[in-house]
């Protein structure tokens with residue numbers, strides 16, 4: 001037996017092991033990157049059932065102030081005679097999408113005073129006694145579902161998450177890396 005033929009199976013085993021480590025590592029890395037900052041407070045604008053439920057809740061509880069088309073009240077940037085701000089729009093012209101999921105959840109559940117302080121006078125009610133946590137997520141998910149792909153992506157990023165588009169690119173990258181490794185492995189076996 002020549003030295004070369006003895007060394008071959010060992011070399012193959014090392015290559016196999018290296019591929020295994022790279023693939024497992026990559027899968028973990030992708031999982032970590034795409035699932036970081038995903039919690040029960042994460043809005044689900046792509047879940048049709050959640051959005052349907054949210055639509056009903058929005059019409060029932062929010063539309064009277066924030067508008068049927070999420071347009072908000074007129075002159076919403078100017079305080080009224082009572083010193084309070086009118087309801088802002090939830091569409092792209094407002095600043096709802098500037099806030100992270102957790103903050104939107106807190107404002108809806110506990111009211112604006114929970115964020116701005118007890119002295120702050122606001123007409124935004126606290127929904128804790130009226131809506132469950134799931135219902136609050138549903139209504140906010142509906143609001144997010146109406147935003148353009150670009151605004152949704154920016155909101156994902158503001159919330160510290162990887163956007164759906166970036167996630168797709170990450171998945172494509174891992175598949176490509178995997179394909180290259182298989183090619184190299186086959187080449188190695190055929191050529192040796």
Ligand code: HEC
Pocket residue numbers: 057058061062063064065066084085086087088094095096097104107108112121122123124125127139140
């Ligand atoms: C009685 C009127 C009224 C109703 C009903 C109402 N809101 Fe509001 N909402 C307001 C007002 C007024 C503000 C602005 C508060 C401020 O900044 O002082 C506000 C602000 C908000 C904000 C913060 C937006 C931002 O850009 O800072 C969110 C989120 C919000 N409302 C969600 C909801 C949701 C969800 C519902 C229904 C479940 C709802 N609101 C129902 C009046 C209302």
